[in-house]
Amino acid sequence: MLSYRHSFHAGNHADVIKHIVQMLIIESLQQKEKGFYYLDTHSGVGRYRLFSEESEKTAEFAEGIGCLWQRDDLPEEVARYIAQIKKVNYGGKELRYYAGSPLIAAQMLRPQDRALLTELHPTDFPLLRNNFKGFDNIQTKRDDGFQQLKATLPPKERRGLVLIDPPYELKEDYDLVVKAIEEGYKRFATGVYAIWYPVVLRQQTKRIVKGLEATGIRKILQIEFAVRPDSDQRGMTASGMIVINPPWQLEAQMKKILPYLVKVLVPEGTGSYSVKWITPE
Numbered sequence: 001m002l003s004y005r006h007s008f009h010a011g012n013h014a015d016v017i018k019h020i021v022q023m024l025i026i027e028s029l030q031q032k033e034k035g036f037y038y039l040d041t042h043s044g045v046g047r048y049r050l051f052s053e054e055s056e057k058t059a060e061f062a063e064g065i066g067c068l069w070q071r072d073d074l075p076e077e078v079a080r081y082i083a084q085i086k087k088v089n090y091g092g093k094e095l096r097y098y099a100g101s102p103l104i105a106a107q108m109l110r111p112q113d114r115a116l117l118t119e120l121h122p123t124d125f126p127l128l129r130n131n132f133k134g135f136d137n138i139q140t141k142r143d144d145g146f147q148q149l150k151a152t153l154p155p156k157e158r159r160g161l162v163l164i165d166p167p168y169e170l171k172e173d174y175d176l177v178v179k180a181i182e183e184g185y186k187r188f189a190t191g192v193y194a195i196w197y198p199v200v201l202r203q204q205t206k207r208i209v210k211g212l213e214a215t216g217i218r219k220i221l222q223i224e225f226a227v228r229p230d231s232d233q234r235g236m237t238a239s240g241m242i243v244i245n246p247p248w249q250l251e252a253q254m255k256k257i258l259p260y261l262v263k264v265l266v267p268e269g270t271g272s273y274s275v276k277w278i279t280p281e
């Protein structure tokens with residue numbers, strides 16, 4: 001059952017946080033000349049039209065990228081993220097397209113870096129393949145993303161970022177994430193792993209946190225952005241990124257920009273953020 005389509009959600013507040021964290025990790029990997037491996041386990045299609053039927057139906061991007069697009073007071077990290085989104089809009093003033101995680105990575109990769117993008121959806125995979133067919137150092141594959149940690153780690157570069165961004169439409173995803181991390185970490189303990197999660201019911205989010213604590217893995221940072229306090233009602237109130245082996249600057253960078261994002265993305269005043277270690281070094 002694959003009913004989730006990211007086109008309904010592209011550019012929302014959760015994408016903004018996810019893609020800023022992703023960009024900051026890639027920037028830090030690029031401080032060294034040596035190439036790295038980027039694995040995007042749940043890729044989506046990579047590029048989204050914001051004035052499509054799907055995007056317009058939910059208009060989620062209006063409360064995400066839409067709030068930042070025209071601002072002239074962006075912190076420098078957020079400005080660099082907006083510059084990535086400007087690239088997909090051909091440098092234009094109008095916000096028409098949004099870059100998913102594979103495209104943000106593709107725009108940043110150097111010739112010595114390499115990426116594998118996996119996607120399982122029968123409609124989305126051909127779109128993904130088509131969007132990346134011109135990139136020599138990017139491979140696309142219709143396959144189960146969770147399996148790729150076992151199948152492709154450690155990378156020959158011995159450096160890399162694994163982004164795990166499942167839809168969580170199946171409750172198993174909360175456990176599969178932890179299992180995949182265990183498999184990956186066994187093979188590649190120095191890699192950076194970034195897991196996106198939604199907060200719909202806090203208990204489900206806790207499953208991931210508790211599961212990761214039980215692995216014994218050290219150096220796990222949790223970054224969360226909430227538009228509303230936790231609730232039992234339907235809908236996502238917050239989202240976050242759990243980063244294993246985060247670059248040393250990431251904690252400070254996020255603590256600097258999250259107060260700005262709370263203010264601008266949640267002007268009604270119900271927002272909040274947290275940056276904390278699930279397990280320190």
Ligand code: SAM
Pocket residue numbers: 002004005006018041042043044045046099100101102118119120121124143144145146165166167
């Ligand atoms: N990472 C993308 C981004 O930031 O632009 C968004 C990905 S979206 C949240 C999740 C995607 O995972 C969907 O496109 C869905 O079809 C795909 N998917 C679901 N289960 C999968 C699996 N087991 N392996 C690979 N892809 C899967």
